[in-house]
Amino acid sequence: MKDPPFKPIHGRCECESVSYEVRAPAEELYHCHCSRCRRLHGTLFATYAYVLRSDIVITKGTENISIYRSPLAHWYFCRTCGCHLLAEHDHSPGVMWYMPATLEDAAVPQHPKESEKHIFVASKSPIETISDDIPQYDEYAPPEVSITARKTDGAA
Numbered sequence: 001m002k003d004p005p006f007k008p009i010h011g012r013c014e015c016e017s018v019s020y021e022v023r024a025p026a027e028e029l030y031h032c033h034c035s036r037c038r039r040l041h042g043t044l045f046a047t048y049a050y051v052l053r054s055d056i057v058i059t060k061g062t063e064n065i066s067i068y069r070s071p072l073a074h075w076y077f078c079r080t081c082g083c084h085l086l087a088e089h090d091h092s093p094g095v096m097w098y099m100p101a102t103l104e105d106a107a108v109p110q111h112p113k114e115s116e117k118h119i120f121v122a123s124k125s126p127i128e129t130i131s132d133d134i135p136q137y138d139e140y141a142p143p144e145v146s147i148t149a150r151k152t153d154g155a156a
């Protein structure tokens with residue numbers, strides 16, 4: 001059975017300099033509690049969704065984006081307000097990560113419900129309490145790379 005067509009969803013930074021459009025449902029949703037994500041975002045954890053790179057388009061403010069290269073990823077953020085919008089991870093070639101927290105109009109990533117995970121829980125901040133039933137992993141969740149490979153093969 002064919003899935004119904006996906007209606008594009010939109011996100012933007014706080015100062016409205018940069019906007020993006022997502023043209024496919026997310027493959028997975030992660031809440032990452034590692035110290036790197038906490039510092040990048042200034043939050044106790046960071047939430048990521050991802051789609052094929054071709055399914056995400058920067059619709060406004062490309063010239064206002066700065067890119068920070070960390071040991072494992074490129075981070076795209078608004079150089080005016082500092083809002084993190086997109087990321088490319090070395091472990092996931094061909095896909096673009098985005099921050100669902102920046103979606104507009106109560107849009108949601110529409111990921112498969114069972115794909116939602118907490119990762120790097122072993123390094124979470126001592127002041128954080130996780131109080132939901134979503135699966136938790138001490139570090140990476142195992143399927144991350146294989147699902148990316150399957151999706152990329154399927155699209156060729």
Ligand SMILES: [Zn+2]
Pocket residue numbers: 013014015016017018078079080081082083
């Ligand atoms: Zn901004």
Ligand SMILES: [Zn+2]
Pocket residue numbers: 032033034035036037038120
């Ligand atoms: Zn992290």
